[in-house]
Amino acid sequence: MVGRFGRDESGVFAVLFGLMAIVLIALGGAGVDYVALQQARSRAQVALDAAALALQPQIFKASYDEETVRAQAEAIVLDRIGDARINARVDGIETSIPDGSLYLHAEFTMPTMFVSLVGVPTLGAAVQAKATRKMLELEVAMVLDNSGSMANYNRMTYLKEAARCATRIMFYGEVDDDCDEADDAEAQDNVKIGIVPFTMMVNIGTQFSNATWLDWTGQNSISQLNFDSDDNASTPFAGPVNRKTLFAQTGTSWRGCVEARRAPYDTDDTAPSTTAALFTPMFSPDTASGNYNSYMSDTGGTCQVKTCTEKVVRKNCSYSWWSGWTCSGSTTNTYTKKVGSTTTNPAASCVPANAVVLSGPSTDQNGTTLTTTTTYSLLSERELQERLCKYNGTTVADSKNSGPNAYCPSISVLPLTDNVDNVLARINAMNADGGTNIQQGAMWGFHALSNTEPLTQAAPYSSGAVSKVMILMTDGFNEPDYQRYSDTWNGTGVYYSWGFRKDGRLPDTDGIIGNENEYNAHNSKADMSATMDEKTVATCNNAKAEGIRVYTIGLNPPSQATRDMLESCSSGDGYYFFPEDPSDLVDVFTQIANQLAQLRLAL
Template identity: 30%
Template sequence: MSRFARLLRRFASDESGVFAVLFGLMAIVLIALGGAVVDYVSLEQTRQRAQIAMDAAVLALQPEINLSGVSRESILERAQAMVLERIGPNVTEAMVDRIEMNPDEGRLFLGGRFTVPTAFVRLVGVNELGAAFSSEAMRGSVDLEVAVALDVTGSMSSQNIRDLKASVLDLVDTIVQDVQEPNYSKVALVPYAQAVNAGSYAEALRGPIRGPKAINSITLWAETAIRNISAVETPRNGPVTITSNGHNYRDGDWIFIWGVSGTTQLNGRAYQVTARSNNSFQLRDQRGNDYSTYRRDGKMRKCSAAGCQLQVTSNGHGYAVNDWVHITQVEGMTGVNNVTYQVTSRTANTLTLSGLPTDGVGSYRNNTGQLHCTEEGCDYFRFPNRAGGSTTFPVTTCVTERELTPYDLPPSSGYVGRSYAGSGNPCLSGSMAMVPLTANKSALSTTINALSAGGSTSGSLGILWSWYALSPNFGYVWPVESRPAPYNGEHLLKAAIIMTDGEFNTVHCRGVVARNSTSGSGGTGDQINCDAPNGNPYPQAEAYCDAMKARDVGIVVYTVGFNLTAGSSAANMLDYCASSPDNAYLASDGTQLRDAFRQIARNISALRLTR
């Protein structure tokens, strides 16, 4: 018994192995504490994702608090869907369950909570950690004036133009608020290609146009009888001989030939008859040049006047000898239409015109036709072209640049450039006319949905006219509700968005595509033989961007390049033009284009977040 007692006393006093027991107990606590750091980091990362998701949700949903039919429950439901989409995996629960709305102040508050499972602290009985998150958006206390220049040139066809429409519709929907009090938000649209269509504002911007005079009559310029040509002989350096059985022409008569195939060089010209016989004659001063094979067709008429000149009556026409005139809308004798003629003699009410119809068909129908002047300021303009000849183009409702600084002086100080354009590189259609600043989403959507692609790229002009849409100096041209506010106004943001998908290639001289335009801007016959006074496309663009970003103007510029290569001339121009590097976007597909416009809309919508 005494031995057992001694054994118990020795066991009680023995301390060997105590540290191991204590360490085992402490290890559980240390592991739990160390793991808590990992669990906390995971919680914080999830909280950050939740906060970003909530910020995005409140920004997206704030504009809807003033819409009829939008309930608190629907906003909560949509906000929760956005948060769940972005918050990430391993979330036990996420709930957006708090909302405060004040439509009068433009205020939307959203709050929520989430829980995540733990990996380590569960060892001490903590299976979940949670956190709350919230965000608030308030309508910014600034007025918004935003002009959007949209490239609708030929390269924007098919899917590109559809992507652009969707992107700009999104932008308009975000920026233009349905409630325009206490602050307004307006957008102007400036579609551009070879030029910008000013629509009903054209005359106020580029000045009045001298219109046509009515044609009262055209003296029968050729006999009624039309004779067929049965053969043409064009030996090299020999006389050109026409065969037409029983033609009844005499030496010295003037005839007009048209409709010949093969030897088409004979068409649309006047000739004098010589060396006639009953069934043939020669064309005076015309030598053969191995013309293409004649195909046994063609027609001719005997002219009433030497050289087949037209004798036109237009009471009080006001033209002088050597003036050039253009004829349209003649009925019957339609071949005289769309031809430019020179005046060779005149009286107060009559003109003799040197020039030839396109064909000799038909007889004049009384009191039809119009006689147009062809100088700058007329509704037609005859200009020396780059190919060495002359071209006549009609005036359009499009507008171009002008040689005038400061660039945004009002049109009353100097009209903007006219636009004379042919069918190969035309003015944009009326459905794509520029829209001055407006809060009318329906009007903006109508123009956006009408966009179609065609023409060359006057990118510098798009930049210039986005500025004009924001310039108070142009305000008197637009309706009262579309007039821009003065520059640098208190609580005012003016922003221009410049979008293009190609190199700038088109500038203008005297209202026509200039000869210093580059590849892609039309043929030499459609370009005037002078350089644009404001310089080549990119120097023009840089000058306009510098001026509109200047402190005394204060326009914030965003740029969007679509399918452009970084480092290309156009991409570098957009980088230069943007107010900051963060304001320049490059998009390589429709999704990126839409994202770029959405981000710009968020940036300039003047919403502010508070937490």
């Protein structure tokens, strides 16, 4: 029986079939395992790509640690794969800071369903990813309205909050819900921010008082306007006028404001390498007595006395409450003319037409005789205003709204800097006071982003590794003179960035300084405001031509003209904002800052 059993082959096929079935199932299921492997590999590749992109910025940080980044990358990969059966390990990292590249290598394994039947319990593969984003310089000039209207409805409070938040986002990238930098955040050293506070003027800072691009000695023809040395308005004055001397003579100091350059330099950043392109330190001239910003005597200093005194003697005079003084006797007029130390008594009147009264009339009574004395200037109001001699040795009180620095804002420009504390301090120091000159704010934002004088902290325009941005915010409109527009002699009561309106510098279409034809052609406040709008848009267009991105923010714009101007000034759709409420400023600045934070990295 044993022999028959040994020779019996009737069950051999079943054994062989069983063995073959395992192999056939494994081979048939290998395709399933392979598909699963490829699916897992695809998920692992996507996960590793995401890890490389997310962690690439870490390579620029001083605190960069390879093992920390490796562990973070591995955690991202496992999370993105989302399958606990798959094991993955990031086992290779390479970095290149000059190229801005992070290379990751990873391996993963997964259990098999079918080929495990033939002794292959797991399958695996390797994946690799590389993220390359060069670190770019980000240069941002925040041009911020500090005019008096910003004190209304807590506008300045919200603006400061918004600007601080934007600053932290751009410097740190990561902020908490209160817009403070995250605990582990580090200030990026490839970010520079400048602050340009503006009112009706811009204060560039007294640290530039010895800069060669400031025209202290009066080389530029605009420096001679509103000054004269011969007491004769009919003869042209060729200058020069040394403004540093004027400040010294009056016992005052330059506060830091400059005038707008003469056209076309008032809308571009041409380097101040020629006389016409120099910057003129602002010195607000003393106006004739009785006019706005008259801060000294027109007959003081080393000026010669030039007067005509008229004495009128009337006889047989009586006084009543109803009619005042009435005289029935004779009237005698006598005149005393004084020029310097020379006194004469002309028989005819020496009182000029449209004479300026220096003193009087004063009336003395002696019985029934009345004597009225009035002293007139022999000079016209303009001749009195323009006298250079009156500044010599006359100490004046220089205040916020009066004197040589009248209406020069107290907070100066902060040029581009990578010091976040300095930026925040300048924002905190801002205050609301004065008028609105959006154009000059934009112009100095433009200067801040240029590497040519007057401000040289920026990278050259030709640098491919820099992104330049201007953020221009205002709650008002371009005001030619918010104090007194129709001043008799000067056209405006306040001496502002383009001098007096009578100087004809703001329109200046013909390049002739002091052209009153242009003054007469632009003799309304609306004309002047429209011209300022045109110059604002021209400034923005010139900045955009140099590759500067311009964001504009108009807080509840006062007119459609201002809204149109700000829209034209911007870089287009998505670059202009018109929030209605001051509290909306924080959201607007945050949105812009988040966009700009991404500009620090370029794919």
